[in-house]
Structure formats: structure tokens, C-alpha cells
Amino acid sequence: MLKAADQAWLQDVIDKLTQKMDWVSEKNRDKIPYTTKDGTYDDRSVDNPSGDAADGICWWTNGFWGGMMWLMFHETGNEKYKEIAGISEEKLDQCFSDYYGLHHDVGFMWLPTSVANYRVTGNPESRKRALHAANLLAGRFNLAGGFIRAWNDLKEGDTRGWAIIDCMLNIPLLYWASEETGDPRFKQIAMKHADTSMTAFVRPDGSVNHIVEFDPFEGGVARTYGGQGYEEGSSWTRGQTWALYGFMMSYIRTGKEEYLHTAKRIAHYFIANIPDSGVIPVDFRQPAEPRREDDTAAAIAACGLIEIAKRAGELEKDLYLGAAVKLLRTLDGSRCDWTEATDAILRNGSGAYHSKTHHHAIIYGDYYFMEAIFKLKGNDLYIW
Ligand code: GLY
16 A cells, blocks of 8 residues: 555654564553653553542543553564553453543543453453443433533533534444444444534534534534634644544444545545644644644544545545655654653644643554554554
8 A cells, every 4th residue: 555665664663663662561561651751651540630530540541551552462462562451451440430530531441442352352351341331421322412422510511512523433432332232222322423423513614623512402503612722613633633533433333425425524624734844733723823733633633544545546545645644754753752761652742722731742642653553554453
């Protein structure tokens, strides 16, 4: 699928990834990292920066470290990665008894851990955990609006009617649960949420809203929010990529052509907005200054674009694959840290446009970078 020069570059990146993950995995084997402090990974299985139930062991990114370990196990066959993945999967059991920290992001937590484990090893405990998580996700479905509710706030901010575009990456847990049990309910909920998202989130130009608020009692869109982007109506780049890759996942799991067309429309908007530098801003509609970039969006976009390219005709394949390679080459060329100065790989992640700090390591940036690189090689463990 790749040109010869790109093949040589790809092998070089895989070599660097393999070398770095060898020591990073051992140094952090008992942790569940989110970001780095002075170059060393933190540990969200013990740290809780706000004291809120959702910020400690139930923190939404806590599946990605396990996912990285499964990707490395798949690539290298080294048993140590399997063992380390198992450590974080077991730690996540605490979330089921804590319960209050869990919300729509259970797909991000249990697809890269328990579903990956079950797919690779057939472990019955992993199957049980993943089905438990799928039932929690299905239980968040709002029948009147046809969406999966985001977050749990009621007192400080009422999110009963909120849905967010990120959830397109959680619903593959429901597709998996239907495939696994033969019960169509999970898939029906996932497809209803995806259908609602197509009409309520995706704008005519192919960009997407981050948050849509529905009337939780009657259904119908009440308003939209800028969420983690610059402002209402702007274009938060990671949100664009959750949509791009998320609709592609729904297409892969259901074969519904409208999801493929939607993923392509979002991809066209995204590709048209990639700056010449290949560096992705936090929001495509943000002011030129201050400089705010998000490497995680580039990595997630690359994953979705490669999946589209795999299913594209000869004439259009280069559009998607070329954009993915440009994003990944930019990350490797100027954003990755392959040294021992830091445990993380990508340097410039950003949580949200209005966050206090920017340009720091974020675990899912590394996860999706790794997934994209193994996809290009044709050897990713597809766990969504
Ligand atoms: N799912 C939340 C985020 O992308 O930051």
C-alpha cells in the first residue's frame, strides 16, 4: 500500500517504537499513565488530581496504557506486554464497584483492555468485564432523543440531555457485545446513536459539533456547545477526528454505507484544513495566536484515514493515505521524543482549547500514533 520511501521510513519508526516501548513498559509496569511529570509517567490508578470519582481509577483514559501493551504484544509476541496489560485491566475492576466515576467513556476503558484481551486469549474474565461495561453503556441510552448520554452532572451543570461526538468511539463496545452474545439490542442502540449523531452533529461542510444538547424528555436538539474547542460553532480538531474515525468504525461493524459517506465527508473537511506544516491546531477556527497545537488529533485522524484508504478505490486511495502519511511523518519528524528524557512519545497534546496548560504528553496520543503506525504496516490488532 505504501511507496518504497515511505516503507523505509515506516520501518525506522517501528524500530524506534519497539526500542522505546521496551524500557518504558518495564519502568511503568504497575502504573496506568495519563501524562508525564518531569519526563516520568504519572499513575492514574493512584493519583486523583481533583478528588472527583471520575478522575482517579475511573479516569476515562485508563484503558489506553493496556491497549498500548496489547498492540506491542501483537507486534512483538513478547509475553511481558501481555502481563503488563493484565495488571491495568485488573486494576480497572475497582471502577465497577466505585460506579459513580463511570460514564459514556466505558468503551475507551474496556475495549483496549478487556475486549483486546478476550480477542487475543479468550479469557472468560475479560469477556465478563467487557459485557458488564457494555451494559453500563447501553443503559445510558435516551429513548426520546435517540442518543447515549454524556457524563453524569445534574447539580453543577445539567447534562441529562447532552451527547458528545467522542462517544462514536465508545459505541464499538456495543457492536462487540452484540457480536459476542447474539443479542441485537446493543447494536440497535449503537446504530441509533450513530444515526442521531449523523444528523445532529455533522454540519453541511463536513465539520462537527463537539456537544449537542437534546431535550431529554421530548427529544429534539435544544442547542450546541463549543465544548473543548474554541467556541460554539468552531471546529475542535480532536472532535473532528473522533467523528472521522468513529463513523468509520460504525461502517466497519455494520456495513451501513451512510456511515462510510459521513466518514469521508468529515475526512474531506479535515484534509482541506491540514496546514502546510502538517501540524494540527487545537481548533481549526482558533485565532492565529497564541500557538495551540494537538498531536493527539493528528494521530487519531491518521487511524481513520488509513481505514478509509483500505476501502477506497484506486483513484481516491492516495487522497486518504497521503494525508495520513503526511500527518504521521510530521509527528515523527518534529513531535516525537525517541530519547530516554521522557517516557512519552508525542510531546504536544492538548486537553482542550481553554485548558490552562498545553503541549504536554497525553497517553491516547501515543496509543493512536502506535495504532496508526501498525495499521500502515498492515499489522494492527483491530480492537475497536
Ligand atoms: N474524550 C475527551 C477528549 O477527547 O478529550
